[in-house]
Amino acid sequence: MLSWTCPAPLRDQPRVVMGHGGGGAMSAELVEQIFTPAFGGPGPSGLTDSAAVEIGGARLAFSTDSFVVRPLFFPGGSIGDLAVNGTVNDLAMSGARAAYLSCGFILEEGVAIDVVERVARAMGAAARTAGVEVVTGDTKVVESGHGDGVFINTSGIGLIPPGVDLRPERVVPGDVVIVSGAVGVHGVAIMSVREGLEFGVEIESDCAPLGGLVEAMLAVTPDLHVLRDPTRGGLAASLNEIASASGTGIVVQERAVPVPPPVANACAVLGLDPMYVANEGKLVAFVPRAHAEQVLAAMRAHPLGADAVMIGEVVDAHPGMVVARTALGGTRVVDLPLGEQLPRIC
Amino acid sequence: MLSWTCPAPLRDQPRVVMGHGGGGAMSAELVEQIFTPAFGGPGPSGLTDSAAVEIGGARLAFSTDSFVVRPLFFPGGSIGDLAVNGTVNDLAMSGARAAYLSCGFILEEGVAIDVVERVARAMGAAARTAGVEVVTGDTKVVESGHGDGVFINTSGIGLIPPGVDLRPERVVPGDVVIVSGAVGVHGVAIMSVREGLEFGVEIESDCAPLGGLVEAMLAVTPDLHVLRDPTRGGLAASLNEIASASGTGIVVQERAVPVPPPVANACAVLGLDPMYVANEGKLVAFVPRAHAEQVLAAMRAHPLGADAVMIGEVVDAHPGMVVARTALGGTRVVDLPLGEQLPRIC
Structure with missing residues (x-):
């Protein structure tokens, strides 16, 4: 309950710690105290996992997630499966069926091309299962020791059906x-x-x-x-x-x-x-x-x-x-x- | 001209090197030989910087970019400015005015909160200048030595005006x-x-x-x-x-x-x-x-x-x-x- 009741502990914590990425109170503080004021957004509930936006007369869910899981392959899946399903599910939580995904890789110099290929194939298979299309991408490479093999960001859009308002x-x-x-x-x-x-x-x-x-x-x-x-x-x-x-x-x-x-x-x-x-x-x-x-x-x-x-x-x-x-x-x-x-x- | 005329040099290069992220022939090979076949996409021209997609009757541009620039702050800007303008510009190259952005941070444990805040403020200012709204976000943290301070992915959507077909x-x-x-x-x-x-x-x-x-x-x-x-x-x-x-x-x-x-x-x-x-x-x-x-x-x-x-x-x-x-x-x-x-x- 810390983030909702205590005064600004973030200010006493001058450096990012692992907990800031944990999805709990420390993550919420980072969003509420740093990102939301900086982006001048629609208030504390504005920067959610998935946003509902109006564009060209269509009501869309729009979501983003980065994936940094270790190890890259684990029983039941891989970072590639997570990268597709994570964003597909964020959109689903808005009631939307995912239509299109983007895919941004940050690769570490020295990672095996085979590993990248296995990850990409897992993404492709997961996308076909979920009925979503990967339509745009980007790849960056950072020097050995400045990344961790493979990081992936996916973002996605999907149509929110009429009458659905999940909040x-x-x-x-x-x-x-x-x-x-x-x-x-x-x-x-x-x-x-x-x-x-x-x-x-x-x-x-x-x-x-x-x-x-x-x-x-x-x-x-x-x-x-x-x-x-x-x-x-x-x-x-x-x-x-x-x-x-x-x-x-x-x-x-x-x-x-x-x-x-x-x-x-x-x-x-x-x-x-x-x-x-x-x-x-x-x-x-x-x-x-x-x-x-x-x-x-x-x-x-x-x-x-x-x-x-x-x-x-x-x-x-x-x-x-x-x-x-x-x-x-x-x-x-x-x-x-x-x-x-x-x-x-x- | 290498990537267009020579047979698959990627297979002779078993590991990712810096050039795979350079936007040249090696990047193109990675897309053509690994990502496009894996994603089962619409062919070599499919995985572009910005995709034109139809959804809910609207014709949208959808784009993604990750930013790993070093240093984070430089004369004339910062990774925050790049993260906003890079995606806004990819959308503009489809003829679309950027409407909404997502923002995914991958932070390295130990980076100063102040640095994150300066970056976020630069993003907010750049978004206001470009007339685009950051509506959804995500933050991951990786252990010290497994990242490089701040990586940012932005993805964006914008409406393509009728009659515009840039290809x-x-x-x-x-x-x-x-x-x-x-x-x-x-x-x-x-x-x-x-x-x-x-x-x-x-x-x-x-x-x-x-x-x-x-x-x-x-x-x-x-x-x-x-x-x-x-x-x-x-x-x-x-x-x-x-x-x-x-x-x-x-x-x-x-x-x-x-x-x-x-x-x-x-x-x-x-x-x-x-x-x-x-x-x-x-x-x-x-x-x-x-x-x-x-x-x-x-x-x-x-x-x-x-x-x-x-x-x-x-x-x-x-x-x-x-x-x-x-x-x-x-x-x-x-x-x-x-x-x-x-x-x-x-």
């Missing part, structure tokens, strides 16, 4: 909170391969494009309130961001949050909380109660939503705060993470 | 080649500060947004054939790319190419050819002869085109080749540069 500000008490499946998988997959840990079974990243799942949900009703893909900072960061922006309280039934046993075990060993671990192929939806059962059924009928469940609801109490009801009947506050437990997971 | 394929013999002003300035400005060289006068980067100048030109006639901002690889790379894509020959009057004396002197000292040095606020236009005088007059009436001049013409002879007529009456071939004389100038 945290639309969330109201009574809304039902649904997640599309197991949480914590991507972060644990990266951690296990990076640290050379083995947990009996190989945990594969859940990296996937969510445009089709979102379309299936919007076919039930365009009146969903907000969607988020809980990447950096995990489910906890997404829920806190929505509670804060909507001024509502959120109650999560901890037992209802789906965590696969291998992920739970790995988290226990590593001292991680699955609520804070990144996902790359999951979404959390805030749905008006009247539509919740139908939306849930539509999600379960889609391969990427087969394990969707309701995990909580929006309440009048404790505005701006996320609370979990524990298995033992107690409650605990689910804070906005400060930085990221696990840097460079995307 | 090298439209170039025909008889077209007049016009540059909007002095060439070689940005590259020499970066080089002088990076190498601590002094040339009597400080040479400032020409970094500027070209959307207004392009609008003034299109107001004369929407029937311009192609526009390019000769950045990496300089005027030589832009002219070669157009000659190759259009299958025409280009003849340049060497004496007509405007090179300010301080830039000419610096190039002489450094062994650089101003035709190959990057610009960041200049454009080269291919204009039907019938409109050339009027377009030139419109350019000269604009502050960023005050020194515009005709430098050559398109011919039937030597298709795909650029030839310069020298001051002494001879001719020389102006090759596509292989890599870049001066890496990381943008």
Whole structure:
């Protein structure tokens, strides 16, 4: 909760630290205290993962993401898959089906051409799966020791269907909170391969494009309130961001949050909380109660939503705060993470 | 001419070298041999600096660029100015007025927050000057030693006006080649500060947004054939790319190419050819002869085109080749540069 309640700690922190890229409170501070004032933008909620813009009579979602994941290849995917699905999913969270992507490479001198080719092929395959076209690109090279193999930025545009208006500000008490499946998988997959840990079974990243799942949900009703893909900072960061922006309280039934046993075990060993671990192929939806059962059924009928469940609801109490009801009947506050437990997971 | 005539030298070069980011033949090889096949795109001309796409009934230009310039601040600008103007100009070369930008930062752990703030402020100021809005962003942080202070990607979208269709394929013999002003300035400005060289006068980067100048030109006639901002690889790379894509020959009057004396002197000292040095606020236009005088007059009436001049013409002879007529009456071939004389100038 630091960024929302304390005075400007950024000013006491004269240098960038890893946490500024973690998607938690420190990232929010950087945006709120440096970028938004500098760009003279539309206020604190202006510089979001995905912007809705009007141009030439069309209502578009426009999004950007840079990818610096280590290692470049991991169980279940690669930086190329992430680079496509990350931006496709940001657009999907605006209700848009991704249409066109850009691709900017920053390569480090000395990286093998073969590695670049494998990454590019993974991007191409992911783009075909997601039904999106890479139409413009750029490549820069930096001297050996001034980069880290391959960094990728993708940006994307997609059309927002009429009647769709997904914003945290639309969330109201009574809304039902649904997640599309197991949480914590991507972060644990990266951690296990990076640290050379083995947990009996190989945990594969859940990296996937969510445009089709979102379309299936919007076919039930365009009146969903907000969607988020809980990447950096995990489910906890997404829920806190929505509670804060909507001024509502959120109650999560901890037992209802789906965590696969291998992920739970790995988290226990590593001292991680699955609520804070990144996902790359999951979404959390805030749905008006009247539509919740139908939306849930539509999600379960889609391969990427087969394990969707309701995990909580929006309440009048404790505005701006996320609370979990524990298995033992107690409650605990689910804070906005400060930085990221696990840097460079995307 | 290497990339257009020789068999696949990329395969003999198993690792990325600086030249792959130089905007010359090696960059083209990377795109043609790795990225275009991997992305399964629309062929060799598909992955351009700026793509024209249809979405929701609107015809948009969509472009991306990453910026890795060293140093971050230089006479006449900063990486922030480049990041905004570079993408604004790529869109302008499609005839589009930039409307919205995205901004992706990759920060190195340990960089001063003050530096990030100065860069962001420069971006904000440049965006206001160019009349474009930064609407979506992303920040990643990499460990100290795995980045280089600040890398920025910007992507942008803008509306292409009806009747405007700027493509090298439209170039025909008889077209007049016009540059909007002095060439070689940005590259020499970066080089002088990076190498601590002094040339009597400080040479400032020409970094500027070209959307207004392009609008003034299109107001004369929407029937311009192609526009390019000769950045990496300089005027030589832009002219070669157009000659190759259009299958025409280009003849340049060497004496007509405007090179300010301080830039000419610096190039002489450094062994650089101003035709190959990057610009960041200049454009080269291919204009039907019938409109050339009027377009030139419109350019000269604009502050960023005050020194515009005709430098050559398109011919039937030597298709795909650029030839310069020298001051002494001879001719020389102006090759596509292989890599870049001066890496990381943008």
